[in-house]
Amino acid sequence: MATPPPGYGAGPYGPYPPQQQVPQPGPYAAQPGPYAAPPGPYAAQPGSHPPPPGPYAPASAYPAQPGPSAPQPAYAVPPQGAGDGCRVCGCRPAAPATVRGHQGLLVVMRFLSLPGPFCRDCGTATYRRMSSDTLWQGWWGPLSVFITPFTLLLNLGPRAAFRRLAEPAGGFRPPLDPGKPLWRRPPALLLLVPALLVAVGVPALVVVGLLIREEAPPVLAVGQCVRNTGDWKDQDLVVTDCGSARAQFRVSKRLTTGAACAAGDFLSDPKYGGDGWTLNCLTPLR
Numbered sequence: 001m002a003t004p005p006p007g008y009g010a011g012p013y014g015p016y017p018p019q020q021q022v023p024q025p026g027p028y029a030a031q032p033g034p035y036a037a038p039p040g041p042y043a044a045q046p047g048s049h050p051p052p053p054g055p056y057a058p059a060s061a062y063p064a065q066p067g068p069s070a071p072q073p074a075y076a077v078p079p080q081g082a083g084d085g086c087r088v089c090g091c092r093p094a095a096p097a098t099v100r101g102h103q104g105l106l107v108v109m110r111f112l113s114l115p116g117p118f119c120r121d122c123g124t125a126t127y128r129r130m131s132s133d134t135l136w137q138g139w140w141g142p143l144s145v146f147i148t149p150f151t152l153l154l155n156l157g158p159r160a161a162f163r164r165l166a167e168p169a170g171g172f173r174p175p176l177d178p179g180k181p182l183w184r185r186p187p188a189l190l191l192l193v194p195a196l197l198v199a200v201g202v203p204a205l206v207v208v209g210l211l212i213r214e215e216a217p218p219v220l221a222v223g224q225c226v227r228n229t230g231d232w233k234d235q236d237l238v239v240t241d242c243g244s245a246r247a248q249f250r251v252s253k254r255l256t257t258g259a260a261c262a263a264g265d266f267l268s269d270p271k272y273g274g275d276g277w278t279l280n281c282l283t284p285l286r
Helices: 120-137 145-152 156-163 186-211
Strands: 098-105 108-115 225-228 235-242 249-254 281-286
Touching: 098 120, 098 145, 108 120, 120 145, 120 156, 120 186, 145 156
Parallel strands: none
Antiparallel strands: 098 108, 225 235, 225 249, 249 281
């Protein structure tokens, strides 16, 4: 009969010594989680508190890095009064002015306008072109005769605004050529000729009228003698000396209300009465 192995502890079959458990691979084995703290330069140093597990550690866990701050974007401030660029060439500075024009078409008429902004050269060119067209297109209508001068006066405001601007620069194309001044263009010369004729003709007509003005008819008085160099429908009585052989009539009476001339007398024209309505009785001398 075999001898049993020596026992451990009390009894013939004592407890076995503790054995180390070795994990076995399988579908339910513990897997490394995604929130494990990865090794890196921010690992806990000896003597410091370790950061909490996971990739979202607080900012205090990361040391501040010295260096210059990020550059801020710079915004260019446009010069005062520059406004938007010119609508024609894009240059600056530009004035937000509106240039106007007018066309008279006998029965109908057209009101034209071109809003800005314009630079100095483009605005001056637009003002001269539209005003020049208005000078010869704006008079052909009953109302356009009065509207055209008003339109030309309105354009003086934009013209003054354009002249105050500095030289244009920074556009996407060259500015317009202003061209000749308005008073040197053919439409302005066409308007200048009638204006000169009116300016010279009116004084000339006044002078001629003064030179050829008819003398005021004389105011006849009782006892004067006259002669008639015209006919009785268009009398031209001239005061004459009563002793002259050329005297034809004597003023015998000034008619008043209810009075009448003697038989055979003639009546003078009212223009010789002094007030435009008094008549005189003219008695023939022969």
